[in-house]
Amino acid sequence: MTRNHVNHFRLLALSGSLRAASFNTAALHALAQLAPDNVNVLISGLGDIPLFNPDLENSAPSSVIALKEKLRACDGLIIASPEYAHGMTGVLKNALDWLVSGDEFVDKPIMLINTSPRATHAQASLKEVLITMSGKLIENAQVTIPLLGSQLDCQGIVAHVDISQQLKTSLNELCEAITQLK
Numbered sequence: 640m641t642r643n644h645v646n647h648f649r650l651l652a653l654s655g656s657l658r659a660a661s662f663n664t665a666a667l668h669a670l671a672q673l674a675p676d677n678v679n680v681l682i683s684g685l686g687d688i689p690l691f692n693p694d695l696e697n698s699a700p701s702s703v704i705a706l707k708e709k710l711r712a713c714d715g716l717i718i719a720s721p722e723y724a725h726g727m728t729g730v731l732k733n734a735l736d737w738l739v740s741g742d743e744f745v746d747k748p749i750m751l752i753n754t755s756p757r758a759t760h761a762q763a764s765l766k767e768v769l770i771t772m773s774g775k776l777i778e779n780a781q782v783t784i785p786l787l788g789s790q791l792d793c794q795g796i797v798a799h800v801d802i803s804q805q806l807k808t809s810l811n812e813l814c815e816a817i818t819q820l821k
């Protein structure tokens with residue numbers, strides 16, 4: 640239980656893209672700006688997570704330990720990942736593989752952001768993986784926003800009336816679900 644008081648939410652946000660101009664990472668930064676004062680969105684990069692090796696699980700690298708600690712401390716998880724060849728990115732899957740055997744992930748409420756309406760395969764596969772890992776997908780908090788092909792960066796997303804409202808609505812649904820589940 641990490642909420643400082645009843646209505647405070649601490650959320651961990653992961654992007655499946657390492658690209659500097661990533662739409663997925665931009666969406667997470669926009670969400671962090673759009674979040675109300677009682678909702679803290681902590682974006683944690685996955686670029687320093689080494690390739691998963693089960694042999695190293697008992698002596699995990701410091702970046703993995705840090706990720707697990709952030710996950711344990713959060714009330715909910717937000718994931719935004721591109722689709723690569725109909726799957727989630729290796730960056731995201733690799734990070735998730737490190738989290739399979741621990742208890743930090745179990746029952747964690749999850750919001751998914753899909754920044755491309757055509758990217759249905761990766762979302763379906765990501766959902767299957769997250770459910771298999773005993774995460775709690777919050778259906779009302781899943782949002783698809785048409786960023787791919789747009790010119791929108793973080794500030795553009797924040798300023799976009801429809802897209803920013805969709806993000807805020809999903810975030811609100813996630814926080815509602817967290818409240819209900821506690």
Ligand SMILES: Cc1cc2nc3c(=O)[nH]c(=O)nc-3n(C[C@H](O)[C@H](O)[C@H](O)COP(=O)(O)O)c2cc1C
Pocket residue numbers: 656657658660661662663664720721722723724725726755757758787
């Ligand atoms: C290696 C690679 C494979 C891709 N495969 C797909 C795909 O299968 N389906 C799709 O809709 N987009 C695909 N794309 C497009 C990306 O999903 C798109 O560029 C997305 O914006 C990348 O996310 P980012 O902006 O957060 O980096 C692919 C892009 C790359 C680089």
